[in-house]
Amino acid sequence: MSNKPTPRVRVPANAKKDEIIEIKTLISHEMESGQRRSADGKTIPRKIINTFTAAFNGKVFFEATWHPSVSANPYQSMFFRASESGEFAFSWKDDDGSVYESKAKLTVA
Amino acid sequence: MAQRAAQTRRETLIAGMASFAAAAIAPSLALADAAAVEAEIKKLYGDKKAEAGRIKLDVPQIAENGLVVPINVEVESPMTAADHVKSVHVFADGNPLPGIVSYRFTPESGRAAASARMRLAQTQNIICIAEMADGKLFTARSEVKVTIGGCGG
Structure with a gap:
């Protein structure tokens, strides 16, 4: 996949205080495992997203380490306890050093 | 005599087929096994014993398609500062590498639950280990039968 990975995040825009909300994320990425061989017998080098982090108002509340056995176009869902209004920052770290980011606002009533 | 010769040929054929089948079944990749998973867990937690329970794996x-197998892990916990799930590690004992995902939770997570999708090379066990804020370990396992393997082989 030569296209730049595109993250997609689904977060509710509003929540009540102390409500536990579900967050769903998806990013387009090949997640090349480093186990496959090309037609000429060479190992295709590993290139995966190895870390996913979810932060709210600058504080990380969930982190995932992904290994090569995570499927292509990785999906990740998690939960968050809404306490105050603010902004989510999600980031995906690639083996090649790139970081893909996505932000979302949450209003707590 | 002729009949006997035919039998011998058939036996030879069967023997040949059997060895061919064995070669075809034998994985071309070095796959991880239960021992590799145990070694990974030992690396994380040493000889500490893990109890059964609290984890819903x-x-x-x-799984018809080993390339995309859904996995949802939830650990029972009030998720308060004093009593929450710190981390969850998921392993597989029949993939080229034992690790699948590792999660780190905080009290702000609200619920120690997460879902993802994984690749499975063959029918194997999924092993899950959760560490609580007080250091207690819980474990769960489940077998997934895979019809088509998911490692590009």
Whole structure:
């Protein structure tokens, strides 16, 4: 996949205080495992997203380490306890050093 | 005599087929096994014993496509500062590498639950280990039967 990975995040825009909300994320990425061989017998080098982090108002509340056995176009869902209004920052770290980011606002009533 | 010769040929044929089948079944990749998973867990937690329970590991019993197998892990916990789930590690004992995902939770997570999708090379066990804020370990396992392997082989 030569296209730049595109993250997609689904977060509710509003929540009540102390409500536990579900967050769903998806990013387009090949997640090349480093186990496959090309037609000429060479190992295709590993290139995966190895870390996913979810932060709210600058504080990380969930982190995932992904290994090569995570499927292509990785999906990740998690939960968050809404306490105050603010902004989510999600980031995906690639083996090649790139970081893909996505932000979302949450209003707590 | 002729009949006997035919039998011998058949036996030879069967023997040949059997060895061919064995070669075809034998994995071309070095796959991880239960011992590799145990070694990984030992690396994390040493000889500490893990109890059964508290983890709800939701994986399909049969996965038709090993490339995309849904996995949902939830650990029972009030998720307060004093009593929450710190981390969850998921392993597989029949993939080229034992690790699948590792999660780190905080009290702000609200619920120690997460879902993802994984690749499975063959029918194997999924092993899950959760560490609580007080250091207690819980473990769960579940077998997934894979119809088509998912490692590009």
